[in-house]
Amino acid sequence: MDTYFESLRRDINPLQINAGFIxxxxxxxxxxxxxxxxxxxxxxxxRLYIFPYTEEKVLYALTIGDKQSQKEDIKWCQDFVKKIKGxx
Amino acid sequence: xxxxVNSVLQSVKEISTTKSFKKKFAEExxxxxxxxxxxxxxxxxxxxxxxxxxxxxxSQGRISKIESSCNRELTIKDLMDYGNALNLQxxxxxQNKNARIVDLIKCHAFKxxxxxxxxxxxxxxxxxxxxxxLKFHLEAYDNITNFILxxxxxxxxxxxxxxxxxxxxxxxLDDELKMPQEKELIKA
Numbered sequence: 077m078d079t080y081f082e083s084l085r086r087d088i089n090p091l092q093i094n095a096g097f098i099x100x101x102x103x104x105x106x107x108x109x110x111x112x113x114x115x116x117x118x119x120x121x122x123r124l125y126i127f128p129y130t131e132e133k134v135l136y137a138l139t140i141g142d143k144q145s146q147k148e149d150i151k152w153c154q155d156f157v158k159k160i161k162g163x164x
Numbered sequence: 165x166x167x168x169v170n171s172v173l174q175s176v177k178e179i180s181t182t183k184s185f186k187k188k189f190a191e192e193x194x195x196x197x198x199x200x201x202x203x204x205x206x207x208x209x210x211x212x213x214x215x216x217x218x219x220x221x222x223s224q225g226r227i228s229k230i231e232s233s234c235n236r237e238l239t240i241k242d243l244m245d246y247g248n249a250l251n252l253q254x255x256x257x258x259q260n261k262n263a264r265i266v267d268l269i270k271c272h273a274f275k276x277x278x279x280x281x282x283x284x285x286x287x288x289x290x291x292x293x294x295x296x297x298l299k300f301h302l303e304a305y306d307n308i309t310n311f312i313l314x315x316x317x318x319x320x321x322x323x324x325x326x327x328x329x330x331x332x333x334x335x336x337l338d339d340e341l342k343m344p345q346e347k348e349l350i351k352a
Contacts, residue, residue: 078173079203081171081172083204083208086208088208092207095203134168137175
């Protein structure tokens with residue numbers, strides 16, 4: 077997430093930020109997985125859901141979950157992002 | 165809505181209750197500063213890891229490894245490979261740790277002056293060249309003036325006492341960083 081955030085700070089378009097540990101989910105949500113850390117030990121499959129809100133220049137850290145909760149997590153994030161975009 | 169912070173490090177400092185974790189995280193962020201920079205550089209050039217690997221003629225796995233490496237694991241060759249692939253020249257330099265933002269602005273202003281003089285030096289009696297260099301000077305004057313003027317109305321509103329004293333332009337903090345010509349000019 078820090079790597080992603082620093083790239084946004086350098087005014088890089090979120091669509092251009094690509095790496096194996098960043099997954100593009102619906103409506104602009106990104107999922108950052110456990111692979112970016114270059115750790116020697118095998119880490120548990122985890123996903124941190126973030127949303128770069130370019131209009132306000134804010135990166136939202138939405139929720140964190142594992143492979144089992146993936147579907148529900150994405151649904152929850154989508155609802156949250158819709159609220160943000162709707163100004164609620 | 166949640167709390168707003170200016171960096172991931174700051175959010176960890178505020179959320180985490182474990183002192184050792186905070187320390188370890190801060191070290192991790194610091195240790196990966198170069199890899200993060202290379203990651204941003206690639207993304208800024210609109211390239212995927214695979215595309216960059218193609219330009220460097222290495223595997224995508226190597227790019228992935230570079231971009232998640234600690235500073236001590238990276239080599240000068242890694243930096244040069246990124247530079248060559250992105251058509252950038254690698255420049256290594258040090259900056260005074262105590263330099264303030266105003267010192268950096270002054271330092272860059274002197275650099276602009278140096279490059280403008282180099283540009284003028286290229287004219288050598290060529291009228292077409294002179295016209296183009298003059299055009300560039302006018303564009304640069306307009307752009308730089310606008311950068312500065314853009315902030316002034318907002319600062320006037322925020323400032324309790326409008327600043328009316330004459331502005332004194334001093335030299336950058338670190339005398340060693342200056343070009344010999346600059347030192348001569350200052351002496352004069």
